[in-house]
Amino acid sequence: MRKIYVIGIGAGDPDQLTVQAVRALQGVDVFFLVDKGAEKSDLIGLRHEILRRHAGGSSGGRGYRQVEIRDPEREGPADGAGYPGTVDDWRSRRAALYERAIIDELSDGEGPDGNEHPDGNGAPDRDSTGAFLVWGDPSLYDSTLAILEEILARGSVRFEYEVIPGISSVSALAARHRVGLTRVGRPVQITTGRRLAEGWPDGVDDVVVMLDAHQSFRHHLAADPVIHWGAYVGTEDEILVSGRLSEVADRIGESRSEARARKGWIMDTYLLRRD
Structure with a gap:
């Protein structure tokens, strides 16, 4: 059976990989790298650097291959009632591309006669272990796991997969600001900029916001919470x-606009903390 690893690679620093992640990297035959276009070529570049530092070669000295998958553009409204449908459609188109790559690039462990050959005798000369490298942690604000489940549900290809946790951008942000995400006896909520713009979440005073394209923290200037903000956390552009x-709201806005104009993209996260 094909085996796929979903490996959390941290928030951008190649040294943030866990020992477990490094060991998994060194046993992979094919790395599926999602290409988000020339504007975000830095993201592919960092993946190449991670592989150069940590992947080495797979068992038996066979080395590894890299297969780039062009990420489809989102088509549909970026806000409002139609947004969930936009995301569902985008994920399904991603799933079709991932599915084709898995079928084309990974062996299912069966020989030309259709029978399994666990000892390799008679098996096709193809690799059987692949990996997707996921920024931060695969369980937080990422769609790879849902996409793999959708592929399995289609039934066109079979594989097993294992998830290797990584250092999330949220953990990296808190570490760089030297703050804890929680306070004694008090919850913390992770949400989106869209939801924060609708109002401060009930029952919490500590809110982490992921990828807020519209600076929704400005809706809460009157409450004047403390903000710990970071962009490109863990990279040279941090x-x-x-x-x-x-x-600091204006400074954040200016820094964000300048960085986006310079690089063409931005990934930021912040913690809002009320007294």
């Missing part, structure tokens, strides 16, 4: 800002 929201 930007960190911390302080009372009323004092």
Whole structure:
């Protein structure tokens, strides 16, 4: 059976990989790298650097291959009632591309006669272990696991997969700001900029916001919480800002706009903390 690893590779620093992740990398035959276009070529570049540092070669000295999958563009509304449908359609188109790559690039362990050959005798000369490298942690704000489940549900290809956790952007942000995500006896909520714009979540004073394209923290200037903000956390382009929201909101906005114009893309995360 084909085996796929879903490996969390941290928030951008190649040194953030766990020992478990490094060991998994060194046993992979084919790495599926999702290409998000020239504007985000840095993301592919960092994956190449991670493989150069940590992958080495798979067992038996056969080395590994890299297969790039062009990420489809989202088609549909980016906000409002139609947004969930946009995401569902985008994931399904991604699933079709991932499915084709798995079928084309990984062996199912069967020989030309259709029978399994666990000893390799008579098996086709193809690799059987693949991996997707996921920014941060695969269980947080990522669609790879849902896509693999959709592929399995279609029934066109069979495989087993294993998830290797990674250091999330949320953990990396808290570490860089030297703060804890929780306070004694108090919950923390992870949400999106869209939801934060609708209002502060009930029952919590500590809110982590992922990839807020519209600076939704500005809706809460009157409450004046503390904000710990970071962009490109863990990379050479890392930007960190911390302080009372009323004092640093404009600085964050300016830093964000300048960085996006310079690089063509931005990934940021922040923690809002009310007194």
